[in-house]
Amino acid sequence: MKRLIHFLVLVGTVILLAAQMAWSGTFEASASAGILDVDNATYLLGDVFQGHGDLVQLIWAGPDGVADQADSLGQTTDDDSLLGTTYIGYGYPFEPNSGKFSTIWTHDALVVGAVVFIRAWNDSVVSVNRPVAYGNSELYTLANDFDSHDFQSFRLSQTINVPVELSSFVASAKPGMIEVRWTTQSETDNLGFYVYRSESPHGVKTQLNDKLIEGAMNSQIRHDYLFEDREIVDQMVYYYWLADVALDGRVTFNGPRTAVAMSKPEYYSLEQNYPNPFNPSTSIRYQIKESGWVNLTIYNIRGQMIRRLVNQAETAGDYNIEWDGRDESGLIVPSGTYIYSLDVNGFRAYRRMTMTK
Numbered sequence: 001m002k003r004l005i006h007f008l009v010l011v012g013t014v015i016l017l018a019a020q021m022a023w024s025g026t027f028e029a030s031a032s033a034g035i036l037d038v039d040n041a042t043y044l045l046g047d048v049f050q051g052h053g054d055l056v057q058l059i060w061a062g063p064d065g066v067a068d069q070a071d072s073l074g075q076t077t078d079d080d081s082l083l084g085t086t087y088i089g090y091g092y093p094f095e096p097n098s099g100k101f102s103t104i105w106t107h108d109a110l111v112v113g114a115v116v117f118i119r120a121w122n123d124s125v126v127s128v129n130r131p132v133a134y135g136n137s138e139l140y141t142l143a144n145d146f147d148s149h150d151f152q153s154f155r156l157s158q159t160i161n162v163p164v165e166l167s168s169f170v171a172s173a174k175p176g177m178i179e180v181r182w183t184t185q186s187e188t189d190n191l192g193f194y195v196y197r198s199e200s201p202h203g204v205k206t207q208l209n210d211k212l213i214e215g216a217m218n219s220q221i222r223h224d225y226l227f228e229d230r231e232i233v234d235q236m237v238y239y240y241w242l243a244d245v246a247l248d249g250r251v252t253f254n255g256p257r258t259a260v261a262m263s264k265p266e267y268y269s270l271e272q273n274y275p276n277p278f279n280p281s282t283s284i285r286y287q288i289k290e291s292g293w294v295n296l297t298i299y300n301i302r303g304q305m306i307r308r309l310v311n312q313a314e315t316a317g318d319y320n321i322e323w324d325g326r327d328e329s330g331l332i333v334p335s336g337t338y339i340y341s342l343d344v345n346g347f348r349a350y351r352r353m354t355m356t357k
Contacts, residue, residue, distance in 0.1 A: 025106065025107060025108065025109070025110030025111050025114075025142070025145050025146075026104060026105070026106045026110060026145065026146045026147075027058070027104070027105050027106075027107075027110045027116065027142060027146075027147050027148070027149075028102070028103070028104045028105075028146075028147070028148035028149070029058060029101075029102070029103060029104075029105065029118060029148075029149060029150075029151060030091065030100070030101065030102035030103075030148075030149075030150045030151065031099065031100055031101055031102075031118070031137075031150070031151045031152060031153060031154075032100060032102075032150050032152060033099075033100075033152040033153035034098045034099030034100045034153055035054075035056075035088065035099040035100075035120045035135075035153055035154060035155070035156070036099060036153060036154070036155040036156065037099075037122055037133070037155075037156055038122070038133045038155070038156045038157065040155050043088075043097060043098050043099030043100075044088045044099040044120060044122060044156075045088060045089075045096070045097045045122075046087060046088040046089015046090070046092065046095075046096030046097055046098075046099075046100075046101070047087070047089060047096060047124075052087065052124040053087035053088040053089040053090070053096065053101075053124065054087065054088040054120065054121060054122050054123060054124065055085060055087060055088075055120065055121040055123060055124055055125065056085065056086045056087060056088060056090075056101050056103075056118060056119075056120050056121075057082055057083075057084070057085050057118065057119045057120075057121075058082075058083045058084045058085075058086075058105050058116060058118060059076060059080055059081065059082055059083060059116065059117055059118070059119055060080065060081045060083055060107075060109045060110075060114055060115070060116055061079075061080055061115040061116060061117060061139060062078065062079030062080050062081060062115075063079055064078075064079055065115040065139065065141075066078075067080070067117050067136050067139060068080045070119070070134065074121075074132070074134075081109060083105055083107045083109055083110065083116070084105040084107065086101055086103040087101065087124065088100065088101050088120070089101065090102065090103050091103055099153070110142060110145075110147075111142065111145070112142055112143065112144060112145065113141060113142065114141070114142045115139050115140070115141050115142075116139070116140055116142065117136055117137050117138065117139050117140065118136070118137040118151050118154075119134055119135070119136050119137075120134060120135055120137075120154075120156060121133070121134045121156075122134070122156055133156045133157075134156055135154055135155055135156035135157045136154070137151040137154045138151070138154070163187060163188050163189055163190040163215075163244055163245075163246035163247075163250070163252065164184050164186075164187050164188075164190050164215070164244040164252065165184060165185045165186040165187070166182060166183070166184055166185075166242075166254055167183050167184065167185045167222075168181070168182060168183040169181075169182040169183075169242055169254055169255065169257060170182070170257055171238070171240045171257040171258065171259040172259060173259045173260055173261055173262045174262065174317070174318045175262050175263065175264060175265045175287060175317060175318040176230060176232075176262070176263070176264035176265060176315070176316050176317030176318055177228050177229060177230045177232065177317045177318065178228075178229045178232055178238060178240075178259045178261060179226060179227075179228055179229075180195055180226070180227040180228075180229060180240050180242070180257070181224070181225065181226050181227075182224075182225050182242055182254075183222060183223070183224050183225070184215075184216070184219075184222065184223045184225075185222055186219065186220050186221075187215050187216045187217065187218060187219045187223065188218060188246075189217065189218060189246050189247035189248065190215035190216065190217060190218075190244055190245070190246060190247070191212065191214070191215055191217070191245045191246065191247055192212040192213050192214045192215040192244070192245055193212070193213040193215060193225065193242060193243065193244050193245070194207050194208075194209055194212065194213070194242075194243040194245065195207075195208045195209055195213075195227045195229070195240060195241070195242060195243075196208065196240065196241040196242075196243060196253075196255075197229065197238050197239065197240050197241075198238075198239045198241075198256070199236070199237070199238065199239070200239065201239055201256060203239070205241055208227070208229055208231075209227060212245065213225060213227065215244065215245075217247075230315050230317055232261040233261060234261055234262065234263040234264075235260060235261060235263075236260070236261045237258060237259075237260050237261075238258070238259055238260075238261065239255070239256035239257070239258055240255055240256055240257045240258075240259070241253050241254065241255035241256050241257075242254045242255055264289060264316040264317060265287035265288065265289045265316065265317065265318060266289055267287065267289055268286075268287060268288055268289055268342075268344065268345070268347040268349075269286060269287045269349070270284075270286045270340075270341075270342040270349035270350075270351055271284070271285045271286065271351075272351055272353075273323075273340070273351070273353045276353050276354060277353075277354040277355065277356040278325070278353065278354070278355060278356070279325070279355065279356050279357055280324065280325045280332070281322055281323060281324045281325055282322070282323055282325075282353060283320055283321070283322050283323075284296065284309070284320070284321050284322075284323060284340060285318070285319065285320045285321075286318075286319050286342050287317070287318050287319070288314065288316055288317065288319070288344050288345070288347075289316055290316050290345055291313065291314065291315045291316055292313065292314070292344045292345040293312070293313050293314075293344065293345075294310050294311075294312060294313070294314045294342070294343075294344045295308070295310065295311055295341075295342070295343040295344070296308070296309045296310035296311075296321065296340065296341070296342050296343075297309065297340065297341050297343075298323065298338055298339070298340045299338065299339045299340070299341070300333075300336070300338060300339075301336065301337050301338070301339070303339075305328075306327050306328070306333060306338065307323065307326065307327050307328055308328070309321055309323060309340075314344075323340075325355060333355060334355070334357075335354075335355050335356055335357045336354070336355060337352055337353070337354050337355075338352070338353055338354070338355060339351070339352055339353075340353065
């Protein structure tokens with residue numbers, strides 16, 4: 001009787017486990033032909049005894065069924081989702097260094113119709129501190145609840161060690177121009193940036209800045225950048241890409257970001273600075289409806305010139321300039337009231353602002 005009870009409990013456990021696996025979905029993946037490293041000649045390495053061979057990930061391509069690239073930390077992006085990891089050599093203990101693996105994953109996302117792919121790395125961990133090459137297999141669509149697929153072989157071809165870690169990249173329409181802004185949290189051997197534009201998502205990209213926008217080269221602190229595109233047509237849709245250029249010549253594209261061009265200002269205006277009162281700096285915004293020579297000057301209360309912020313030809317548009325509270329000699333001005341004036345194409349306007357300490 002005890003044996004019968006033990007047998008029934010065992011059978012029940014097996015049935016329960018089988019039901020759980022069917023409910024979650026189970027997928028067997030392998031690479032019988034072996035995954036090649038970046039040289040396209042040698043295979044990824046395995047370490048079946050320590051369990052730290054080159055890394056293999058199973059990734060769900062998300063509802064859109066598209067394999068998105070990893071970010072600079074190796075994490076999945078957009079709608080992709082990491083389902084599990086294993087190592088080269090797993091399942092092939094007698095061929096640990098031939099780029100092969102074989103393993104079974106169980107996950108709720110492994111349902112009929114789900115699109116998955118394999119991402120491989122030539123290291124046992126994903127680390128941004130050193131170059132870690134990776135590559136993606138072809139996409140595979142699951143045909144049933146318990147599916148098996150041999151991804152055969154593919155080659156590592158990309159690197160995770162990018163020169164720039166972007167935390168923000170946006171394109172915003174302003175009257176008469178489109179502002180392209182981006183922020184980096186870290187930069188490694190980064191020479192700088194080029195901004196590109198096209199009139200469709202897959203159109204020809206046109207480089208907008210002839211001179212490289214200098215990067216921070218090597219930095220672990222935040223840097224903010226701005227590019228103003230004023231060669232635009234009202235109501236036109238534009239697509240922008242940001243290309244960062246590494247010291248070794250690698251160029252990495254980010255984007256696109258989209259903006260719809262706004263018409264140029266219909267009038268001249270000089271707005272109140274913000275903040276006001278201010279310390280230590282403040283921003284001054286103005287609009288000009290036609291191209292012309294612009295003078296934006298700061299005076300003290302006695303009418304003496306303190307600082308000329310703008311003295312150049314500018315195209316029609318909306319402008320914003322910052323005053324750092326310093327005079328022409330670079331010295332910080334004392335507390336008090338100051339007057340700033342805008343002079344362009346016969347238009348002249350004055351406003352007051354207050355510096356406090």
